Amino acid sequence: MRQRTTLLAGILFTVAAPLAACSAGPGDGSADRPRVVATTTQVGSVASELGGDAIDLTVLLEPGIEAHDFELTPEAGAALEQADLILISGVRLEDWLDGALDTIGGSEKVRDMSDGVDLLMPTDAEGGAADPHYWLSAPGARTMVGNVRDALSELGPDAEAAISDRADGLLARLDAADAEIRDMIGAIPEEQRKIVTDHDALGYFIEEYGLEFIGSVFPTLDVASEPSARDIEALVAEIRANGVTAIFTESAVNPRLAQAVADETEARIIDEPLYTDSLGPAGSGADTLDGMLLHNARVIHDGLIGG
Numbered sequence: 001m002r003q004r005t006t007l008l009a010g011i012l013f014t015v016a017a018p019l020a021a022c023s024a025g026p027g028d029g030s031a032d033r034p035r036v037v038a039t040t041t042q043v044g045s046v047a048s049e050l051g052g053d054a055i056d057l058t059v060l061l062e063p064g065i066e067a068h069d070f071e072l073t074p075e076a077g078a079a080l081e082q083a084d085l086i087l088i089s090g091v092r093l094e095d096w097l098d099g100a101l102d103t104i105g106g107s108e109k110v111r112d113m114s115d116g117v118d119l120l121m122p123t124d125a126e127g128g129a130a131d132p133h134y135w136l137s138a139p140g141a142r143t144m145v146g147n148v149r150d151a152l153s154e155l156g157p158d159a160e161a162a163i164s165d166r167a168d169g170l171l172a173r174l175d176a177a178d179a180e181i182r183d184m185i186g187a188i189p190e191e192q193r194k195i196v197t198d199h200d201a202l203g204y205f206i207e208e209y210g211l212e213f214i215g216s217v218f219p220t221l222d223v224a225s226e227p228s229a230r231d232i233e234a235l236v237a238e239i240r241a242n243g244v245t246a247i248f249t250e251s252a253v254n255p256r257l258a259q260a261v262a263d264e265t266e267a268r269i270i271d272e273p274l275y276t277d278s279l280g281p282a283g284s285g286a287d288t289l290d291g292m293l294l295h296n297a298r299v300i301h302d303g304l305i306g307g
Contacts, residue, residue: 034084034155039094040067041279042135043087043113045288046148050166054159055152058083063281066252067093072100083109085155087148090114091132111151113144120203133201133276136296137208138178141289145170170290177290181297185209192304194244196235196267198253201276205296214242217257232261239265246270246303252277270303 044059280286
């Protein structure tokens with residue numbers, strides 16, 4: 001079982017114009033718009049939607065990039081140095097940012113979008129780090145939206161009303177997605193709600209929507225190191241013992257090991273990936289928080305019902 005605790009986040013990042021128009025370098029340098037940097041695609045998407053053309057936005061990570069081990073480029077460093085605001089996902093997801101801020105300064109410009117989240121803490125057997133994937137449930141996503149709204153409103157008070165209106169629209173979409181997800185997962189027979197994933201990223205979704213986590217190919221919160229042979233053997237045994245029928249892959253994780261596990265069991269690989277560390281690319285339907293949550297729910301519903 002997992003335990004929850006409310007933690008205040010550490011460092012924060014900045015937000016700007018539409019996500020599709022953003023890059024990993026400084027914005028257009030427009031003097032009348034505050035420069036915002038967002039670390040991840042999740043934070044960047046929200047900042048883009050809420051900030052609109054009132055901000056000059058740079059998003060450091062691109063869709064499909066695993067967030068835990070991102071390496072800063074010189075262009076990204078320049079964007080951070082020039083930023084008026086830095087918006088981070090938080091919960092130590094961006095540990096790679098600390099060294100850059102130590103070098104160039106600017107930690108006072110950081111805002112943590114996990115502030116106020118009821119964080120999942122692992123059991124003692126799993127280690128001590130909190131799960132950083134809070135945006136993978138509607139309540140966590142709502143908190144991110146509220147924090148982005150507040151950070152952008154503080155940066156540009158003249159645009160506060162428009163930012164708040166856009167936030168209300170996104171929050172309404174998240175509420176609608178939440179209800180639809182509960183219906184989809186509720187339609188899965190309880191004995192079929194057993195889930196195996198590439199890595200242990202879906203804790204918030206699993207707890208919020210009533211699934212049962214059996215295990216993951218990478219038995220950690222990130223994929224920095226490959227599982228041992230003993231880890232794989234243990235997972236294969238759990239899949240067999242629990243009658244798991246599907247193994248879910250993720251967009252930012254190589255499915256090679258997941259396929260090897262499937263080959264050792266009667267479970268099948270679900271080829272359509274879940275979006276966990278990254279949103280989907282523009283036009284995928286999973287390039288917003290609500291779209292990503294609905295995409296993941298549909299893939300899980302279809303994968304488990306199909307088994």
